[in-house]
Amino acid sequence: MSALLPLAVVSAGAIFVLLLDAFWKRESKAHLAVVSLVILGASAFFTIGLWGRDASFFFGSSLRLDDAAILTTLLLLAAAAFTVLLGWGWIQRLDAAFGEFYGLLLLAAAGLMIMAQTRDLLVVFLGLEVFSVSAYGLTGLKRNDDKASEAAVKYFLTGSFAGAFLVFGLAVLFGLTGSFGIAETAASLGSGPTALLGFGFLLSGLAFKLALAPFHMWAPDVYEGAPTPIAGFFAVAPKAAGFLVLLRLVAAVPKAVWVSLPVFPFLYAVAALTLVVGNLGALRQKNLKRLLAYSSIAHAGTMAIAVLAGDGASLFFYLANYLFMGLGAFAALTAMSSHGREYNELDDFAGAGFKYPWIGAIFAVILISMAGFPPTGGFLAKFLVFSAGVKAGLTPLVILGVVTSLLAVAYYLRVVVVMYMRDPAPGVEIEIENPSALLVLFLGLVGVIQLGLFPANILHFIRQAAASLF
Numbered sequence: 001m002s003a004l005l006p007l008a009v010v011s012a013g014a015i016f017v018l019l020l021d022a023f024w025k026r027e028s029k030a031h032l033a034v035v036s037l038v039i040l041g042a043s044a045f046f047t048i049g050l051w052g053r054d055a056s057f058f059f060g061s062s063l064r065l066d067d068a069a070i071l072t073t074l075l076l077l078a079a080a081a082f083t084v085l086l087g088w089g090w091i092q093r094l095d096a097a098f099g100e101f102y103g104l105l106l107l108a109a110a111g112l113m114i115m116a117q118t119r120d121l122l123v124v125f126l127g128l129e130v131f132s133v134s135a136y137g138l139t140g141l142k143r144n145d146d147k148a149s150e151a152a153v154k155y156f157l158t159g160s161f162a163g164a165f166l167v168f169g170l171a172v173l174f175g176l177t178g179s180f181g182i183a184e185t186a187a188s189l190g191s192g193p194t195a196l197l198g199f200g201f202l203l204s205g206l207a208f209k210l211a212l213a214p215f216h217m218w219a220p221d222v223y224e225g226a227p228t229p230i231a232g233f234f235a236v237a238p239k240a241a242g243f244l245v246l247l248r249l250v251a252a253v254p255k256a257v258w259v260s261l262p263v264f265p266f267l268y269a270v271a272a273l274t275l276v277v278g279n280l281g282a283l284r285q286k287n288l289k290r291l292l293a294y295s296s297i298a299h300a301g302t303m304a305i306a307v308l309a310g311d312g313a314s315l316f317f318y319l320a321n322y323l324f325m326g327l328g329a330f331a332a333l334t335a336m337s338s339h340g341r342e343y344n345e346l347d348d349f350a351g352a353g354f355k356y357p358w359i360g361a362i363f364a365v366i367l368i369s370m371a372g373f374p375p376t377g378g379f380l381a382k383f384l385v386f387s388a389g390v391k392a393g394l395t396p397l398v399i400l401g402v403v404t405s406l407l408a409v410a411y412y413l414r415v416v417v418v419m420y421m422r423d424p425a426p427g428v429e430i431e432i433e434n435p436s437a438l439l440v441l442f443l444g445l446v447g448v449i450q451l452g453l454f455p456a457n458i459l460h461f462i463r464q465a466a467a468s469l470f
Contacts, residue, residue, distance in 0.1 A: 002046065002049070002050070003063075003065045004063070005043075005046040006043045006046045006047040006050075006077075006113065007043075007063075007110060007113050007114065007117065009039060009042050009043040009046065010039060010040070010043045010077075010106055010109055010110045010113065011106075011107075011110045013035075013036070013039030013042075013043075013106050014103050014104075014106035014107040014110060015103075016035070016039070017035060017036060017099060017102045017103045017106060018099050018103040020032060020035065020099070021098055021099020021100075021102075021103065022099065029098040029099070030088075030092060030098070032098050032102045033085075033087070033088040033102065033436075035102075036084045036102045036105070036106060037081060037084055037085075039106065040077050040080055040081045040084070040106075040109075041081070043077055044074060044078075044081075047073050047074055048070075048074070050065055050070055051067065051070055051461075052067065052464075053065075062118055062120045062123045063114075063117050063123070064117060064118065064119050065117060066465075066468040066469070067464055067465040067467075067468040068244060068247075068248075068312065068316075068465045068468050068469050069116050069117045069244075071316060071461065071462065071465040072116040072240050072244050072319075073113050073117065075237075075240045075319055075320060075323055076109055076112050076113055076116065076237055076240055077109065078323060079109075079233055079236045079237040079240070080105060080106065080108075080109040080233070080237070082232070082323075082331075082440050082443070083229050083232060084105065085436040085439055085440050086228070086229035086232060086327070086330065086331055086334045086437050086440055087101055087102075087105075087229040087230075088436040088437075089435070089436055089437060090228065090229055090334055090337065090434065090437070093434075097141065100137060100138075100141060101138070101141060101227075104134040104137045104138050105134070105230075105233065107131075107133075107134040108131045108134035108135055108138065108233070108237070109237070110130060111127045111128065111130030111131030111132075111134065112127065112131050112237055112238060112240070112241040113127070113241075114126065114127030114130065115127035115128060115131070115242070115244070115245055116240070116241045116244050116245075119181060119182045119183065119248060120180050120181055120182070121170055121180045121181075121182060121185060121202070122180040123180075124245055125163075125166055125167065125170060127241070128163070128166070129163065131238065131241075132159050132163065132209075135155065135159075135234065136155055136156045136159065137152075138226065138227070138230045139151050139152040139155050139222055139225060139226045139230065140152030140153075141226075141227055141230070142227060145225070147224060147225040148225045148226065149225075150221070150225060151221050151222045151224065151225025151226055152225070155218055155222045158208070158217070158218045159208070159218075161208075162204070162205045162208035162209065162215070163205065165201045165204045165205040165208075166201065166202055166204075166205025166206065167205075168201045169197075169198045169199065169201030169202030169203075169204070169205060170198075170202060171198075172194060172195075172197055172198030172201065173185050173188065173195065173198035173199070173202065176188050176191065176194055176195055176198065182245075182248050182249055182252055183252040186250075186252035186253050187253075189253060189261045189262075189263055190257070190260075190261050190262070196262050196263065199263050199266075200263075200266065203246075203263070203266065203267070203270075206242055206245065206246060207270060209238055209242050210239060210242045210243065210246075210300050211293075211296065211297050212270050212271075212274045212297075212300055212301070212304065213270065213273040213276075213277040213278065213297065213301075214270075214273060214277070216274070216277065216278070219293045219296070220281070220285075220290045220293040220294060222234065222293075223235070223289050223292065223293035223296075224289045224290050224293070224344075228289065228333050228334045228337065228344075229334055231289060231292075231293075231330060232326060232327045232329075232330030232331070232334075233327075235292065235296040235326045235327075235330065236322060236323050236326040236327055239296075239299075239300060239303065239319065239322070240319050240323075243303050243304075243306075243307060243315060243319065246307045247306075247307050247310070247312055247315060248469065250307055250308075250310050251310060251312070251469040255310055255392075258310060259392075259393070264308070267304065267307070267308055268308060268394075268397060270304065271301050271304035271308060271397060272301075272400055274297060274298070274300055274301030275298060275301035275302070275400055275401055275404045276400070276404060277297065278294050278295065278297030278298030278299070278300070278301055278404075279294075279298045279407040279408050279411075281294035281297065282294035282295050282298060282408070282411045283407060283410060283411050285346075286345060286346045286347070287344055287345055287346070288333060288344050288345070288346060288349070288415070289333065289344045291346075291411060291415075292326075292329055292330065292333075295370065295408070295411075298404065298408060299318075299322055299326075301401070301404075302318065302385055302401055303318055303319070303322075303385070305386070305388075305389045305394060305398065305401055306318060306385045306388055306389070308392065308394055308397070309388040309389050309391070309392035309394060310392065311384075311385075311388035311391075311392070311466075312465070312467075312469050313384070313388075313459070313462050313463045313466040314381075314385045314388045315385070315466075316462040317380070317381055317384055317451070317455070317458070317459065317462050318381040318382075318385055320451065320458065320462070321369075321377040321380075321447070321448065322381070323447070324366075324377065324443065324444045324446075324451070325366055325369050325370050325377070325378060325448055327440060327444060328362075328363075328441055328444020328447070328448070329363070329366055329367065329370065329444075331437050331440040331441040331444060332359060332362070332363040332366070332441055334434060334437040334440075335359055335434050335437040335438055335441055336348075336349070336352070336356070336359065337434070346414075346415065346418055347418070349418050349419050350418055350424055351419070351422055351423050351424030352424075353416075353420035354420070355424055359438070359441065360419050360420070362442065362444070362445045363415075363419070363441070364416045364419065364420075365448065366441075366448060367412040367413070367416055368412070368413075368416070369448040369452070370408070370412055371405070371408050371409045371412040371413065372405050372408070372409075374452070375452045376448045376449065376451075377448040377449070377450070377451030377452040377455070378448060378452070379452060380451065380452055380455055381451070382401075382405065385401075386401060386402065389401070
């Protein structure tokens with residue numbers, strides 16, 4: 001039963017936080033952040049204790065704790081903990097609801113943990129719905145903000161369609177195979193047009209959650225309307241769980257067979273389109289939240305190359321690196337929100353590099369890592385993914401990834417140029433008053449430097465986790 005503890009602690013913890021919010025006085029509710037961090041820390045403690053053991057099965061094969069699931073769970077718990085730290089000061093200044101923020105965040109993390117710990121597609125859907133319902137509430141947390149309300153409604157409507165597509169695909173595949181198991185379902189991939197139809201709907205639903213083009217239209221609006229700490233969580237956490245599900249589907253098929261299946265060119269086209277749409281879209285943005293939204297779409301395209309190559313090690317390393325880069329970038333935006341007002345326009349950051357030298361310097365390093373410059377973790381992550389793509393015969397897609405990465409350099413460095421080569425914007429008065437956001441920003445810096453210069457130890461664990469997939 002110890003293998004169920006990580007998920008049980010987070011699920012029960014979410015309910016506990018909501019109950020505390022109902023009974024605590026308002027002046028005590030800031031302590032809900034500490035309670036949430038303790039819950040996430042306890043779950044991480046039990047998760048680490050399971051590392052290296054034989055895979056544990058529960059409820060038939062509905063839940064399975066192999067090393068890949070454990071590594072992904074740790075990434076999800078870290079993303080949730082960083083988001084709690086980002087929201088600690090933010091939620092007090094904006095006078096938003098404490099219990100909903102921390103309770104729904106823990107529920108969203110629990111839903112993604114379910115997705116990561118199962119090899120049953122029906123359970124994947126249940127975990128996805130737990131995450132989705134929580135995500136709709138988190139998006140609309142700023143009740144008096146029109147953009148937040150619009151984003152929540154848009155996210156709910158498009159997410160409902162995506163969920164319907166996924167369920168229809170599952171129904172078709174269950175009718176064909178009589179099973180919701182990932183291995184049994186993957187075995188039907190080459191069995192004819194009915195299987196292809198089912199996989200088309202199933203992959204469309206997953207692609208929506210991962211913001212892969214052309215199913216990405218919701219992401220820029222939702223990221224812009226959602227609270228900045230939550231936008232960072234959306235950029236990072238669903239990718240970890242969703243790409244692990246896709247990788248399990250690919251890993252269930254022999255590599256020699258995988259490239260000959262009709263679903264392969266579908267995913268190939270989606271990855272190529274995602275790289276182009278994400279990077280070209282980011283080039284046009286003057287709002288940093290929308291820029292980071294398109295940037296996250298572009299990074300999803302790069303991760304899709306690792307999935308197509310069937311290379312778990314490069315995918316996990318990229319996800320670990322993106323945890324620090326993505327949440328580090330949103331931490332910079334959160335730190336520069338002041339007096340209940342968010343500064344997200346590019347012009348707001350004019351001269352910020354000299355006015356706030358530490359924040360400017362760390363934000364610049366994180367952006368340089370996202371662009372893929374050495375010796376940061378972003379460079380090594382892209383190198384590993386592109387190397388795996390070439391070895392798997394995906395050279396044209398890798399060339400497209402390299403070319404679009406050069407486009408990415410332009411929009412990432414444009415932010416750095418604005419921070420250091422333009423005079424401060426008039427009327428922008430930012431007072432740094434969020435120490436926990438600065439801590440996340442610092443951890444983001446440490447992460448991208450550590451993964452770039454000293455990746456050996458983490459690569460050892462990542463390769464062990466990738467081996468458990470097969």
